[in-house]
Amino acid sequence: MREPEPDSRRRRRANGTLETRVLAALHEADGPVTAGWVQERLAAGLAYTTVVTVLARLLAKNAVTRRREGRSFVWMPAADPAGLAALRMRKVLDGEQDRRAVLASFVTGLPEGDEQLLRELLDRAGGEEQ
Structure with a gap:
């Protein structure tokens, strides 16, 4: 099996870069938003599950809060x-x-x-x- 070309390899983001971008998107929002909204806002080809994982990590760090709305959660930054x-x-x-x-x-x-x-x-x- 052949190795992928260097250009096609996925580059890893620096630790915290994605969390920072997610927090920035939440701060730009007019209020609580869904993970889908965050995913669209980042426009980086990220999977929905990746965004949810990042939000869950930020929740564990007390950097965001969430509340249930219907069948899903809406997310907001915990502080400025x-x-x-x-x-x-x-x-x-x-x-x-x-x-x-x-x-x-x-x-x-x-x-x-x-x-x-x-x-x-x-x-x-x-x-x-x-």
Whole structure:
């Protein structure tokens, strides 16, 4: 059996690329959408099952939510892009043994402007709790 020509081999996408594209499509939507809508929006020749698998993975990561409508689900992003970035940061932090050391290293590595912004946000958050 002959090997396929290099041009006809399917190229693998980088990890997370498809998830990023699916999330971007959900953010462009006017509201909750079906997996079929996402599939059409991506227009990349993806199988419906591939889109559903990606959505299920994003659901497991708490990046999207879904609700049943009729016999299928409609999907929506769990948060805006900033909220999703914060979720990823928390997951990284949760995976570390020494949270204090990780946070200390993070803060000391921030540029001065970001460090000041973080201080202001922490002060504001502390004032809201009282």
